[in-house]
Amino acid sequence: MQKAEVTSFANSSHSSSIHSVILGFGALLLALFCCATVTQADQKRSATVTRITNPSFTSIKVASDGSQTISPSIDLTTAFQCASRHDSGAVWAVSNWVLGNELYKSYQDPIEACGGAYPYTITDVHFVLQVATPATMTIAVDIEDVDLDFLPGCPVPGTMTYLGGLTDVVFPSGGLYDVIIELDTPQVVNAPFFVGFFFASLTDPAWNLSLVTDSFQVECASFNIWDTAIGYVDLGDNLGVHQSIYPSSDPCYNSVTNSATCFGFDGRLLLYTSGTLSESTGCCLVAGDANHDGKKNIGDITFMIARIFTGSSPPVCNDEFDANGDNSIDISDITFMIAHIFQGLRGPVCGTTGL
Numbered sequence: 138m139q140k141a142e143v144t145s146f147a148n149s150s151h152s153s154s155i156h157s158v159i160l161g162f163g164a165l166l167l168a169l170f171c172c173a174t175v176t177q178a179d180q181k182r183s184a185t186v187t188r189i190t191n192p193s194f195t196s197i198k199v200a201s202d203g204s205q206t207i208s209p210s211i212d213l214t215t216a217f218q219c220a221s222r223h224d225s226g227a228v229w230a231v232s233n234w235v236l237g238n239e240l241y242k243s244y245q246d247p248i249e250a251c252g253g254a255y256p257y258t259i260t261d262v263h264f265v266l267q268v269a270t271p272a273t274m275t276i277a278v279d280i281e282d283v284d285l286d287f288l289p290g291c292p293v294p295g296t297m298t299y300l301g302g303l304t305d306v307v308f309p310s311g312g313l314y315d316v317i318i319e320l321d322t323p324q325v326v327n328a329p330f331f332v333g334f335f336f337a338s339l340t341d342p343a344w345n346l347s348l349v350t351d352s353f354q355v356e357c358a359s360f361n362i363w364d365t366a367i368g369y370v371d372l373g374d375n376l377g378v379h380q381s382i383y384p385s386s387d388p389c390y391n392s393v394t395n396s397a398t399c400f401g402f403d404g405r406l407l408l409y410t411s412g413t414l415s416e417s418t419g420c421c422l423v424a425g426d427a428n429h430d431g432k433k434n435i436g437d438i439t440f441m442i443a444r445i446f447t448g449s450s451p452p453v454c455n456d457e458f459d460a461n462g463d464n465s466i467d468i469s470d471i472t473f474m475i476a477h478i479f480q481g482l483r484g485p486v487c488g489t490t491g492l
Contacts, residue, residue, distance in 0.1 A: 177236055177363055184234035186403065189349065192227040194265060194313035201321040203304055218413045219251035220263075223358065223484065224405045227313065230267050230347040231402065237274075237339035239363035241348075242281070242294045243408035246329040249484035252423040253414035259324040264316045264334045265407035269345035272308040277301050278318045279333040280326070291357040293369065294331040299324045303337055313349070323412070331360075332410050350404030359406040372402040420454035425474055425485030427460070429453040433485070435478060441471045459488030 198206045223244070241264075247257040262278040277300070284295035299320070306316055318334075340346050350359075359372040425433045428440035429452065441458065443449040445468055452458040458466050461473040462485070477484050 180236055181234050181363075184231055186229045186231050189227050189230050189267075189313070192313070194227070194315050196315045196317060197306060197308070198261075198317040199304055199306055199319065201319045205307060207309060219247050219253065219257065220409065220411045221245045221247040221250040221257075222407075222409045223250060224351040224407050224409070225353060226351055227265060227349045227407060228352040229350045229404055231350060232267075232345055232347040233342075234348060235336060235340055235346045236363070237336045239361060240333055240335045241406060241408060242331045242333050242360040242362075242369070243406050244283070244292055244329065244358050245332050245410055246484070247410070247412070247414055249329075249424065249486060250409075251414055252421060252426075252487065255327045255415060256325045257327075257414050258412045259326065259332075259410045260320060260412040261410065262318045262320070262332055262334065263407075263409050263411060264318075265313065265349040266316055267313045267345075267347040267349055268308050269311045270343055271310055272341065272344040272346065274306050274308075274336060274340070274346075275303055275338040276306055276316075276318070277303050277335045277337055278320070279335065280324050281331045281333060282326075283329050283331060288357075291371075292329065292331075293357070294333070294360065298326075298330075308344075317411075332408060334408055349407045350402055351407070352404045354403050355405055359402065359408070373405065421456035421487035422454075423457060424462075424487045425457065425460040425477070426454075427452055427458040427470075427474075429457060438471060438474050438478065441474065445471060456488035460485035462486035462488055464488050 196208050198208070200206070223246070247253075248255065259280065279297055279301065280299040281297045282295040283292045285292055287293050299322075301318065301320060304318065306318075308314060354373050356371055356373045360369045361372055362369050423431060423433055425437055427437040427444075430436065440449075440452070444451065444458075444466075452466070455466055458470060460470040460477070463469070474485065
């Protein structure tokens with residue numbers, strides 16, 4: 138199997154938020170986190186990825202008081218007003234990567250994901266994980282604002298605004314799980330942010346704990362840190378490696394073995410938040426929903442093409458059609474939506490004309 142290509146994203150000069158995370162968990166965790174060695178990085182290079190053939194999962198909800206409820210998969214569209222997901226569903230399982238005593242981050246823009254308007258009230262953190270056996274893990278979650286200055290054009294985790302307490306998550310058996318952590322105090326944000334998930338204890342190899350990703354490789358969306366000397370690792374920054382070695386459209390998938398032939402995070406982590414958004418002040422309910430059917434999909438691209446090139450029926454809401462948010466209805470909106478739907482690039486935003 139191909140060894141992992143670990144891309145170092147940041148260095149110790151961008152570690153103030155990291156240190157605030159560590160200090161929040163106490164001196165013991167500080168010692169463990171800071172003393173990670175190259176051995177841990179070497180272990181991560183033995184990670185493998187396999188395709189998930191049955192993406193159905195069970196939900197584990199850990200309430201703010203620590204009580205735990207296990208139920209069939211939750212319908213996010215009815216359970217929460219906004220599930221701020223930027224992924225396209227479970228496709229890959231990355232095993233032998235999570236060793237414990239490490240932190241994961243995911244970029245969140247609830248307006249892009251759900252429409253509506255700020256403020257956004259965060260009530261829960263979700264992380265989809267897979268285990269092979271029963272397991273008990275100690276975790277914590279956090280919220281950080283976005284640093285847009287450290288690397289221009291690439292949002293990275295910034296200053297911490299919330300740190301939850303340590304809590305245990307009990308997996309009753311092997312399977313695919315949506316782990317839902319209720320915040321002890323709902324957090325109100327008025328801009329995009331990062332959500333964090335910290336594995337506070339070392340993992341047991343017998344669990345075969347796997348991260349779960351979608352199939353869109355996007356930079357500046359998912360991060361991991363296990364050593365402050367290395368800094369944040371951008372888990373989506375492997376595209377150049379794959380293109381140079383495997384020029385096919387899906388370079389890592391081997392249909393014969395149903396597994397990956399090379400290594401790389403070929404998608405975004407299924408790590409996100411859920412909560413409530415304010416009502417939009419204009420007609421835009423779902424950004425990019427050009428045909429105004431309450432959904433964001435290929436049907437909107439078809440509607441856009443028909444409108445721009447054949448002069449068919451005008452949109453019910455111009456601000457929903459205006460996917461790139463430049464307050465113009467033109468071919469650039471079609472290009473933007475194609476890149477989003479088929480390449481997993483940045484999602485649409487609402488125009489601001491109010492029409």
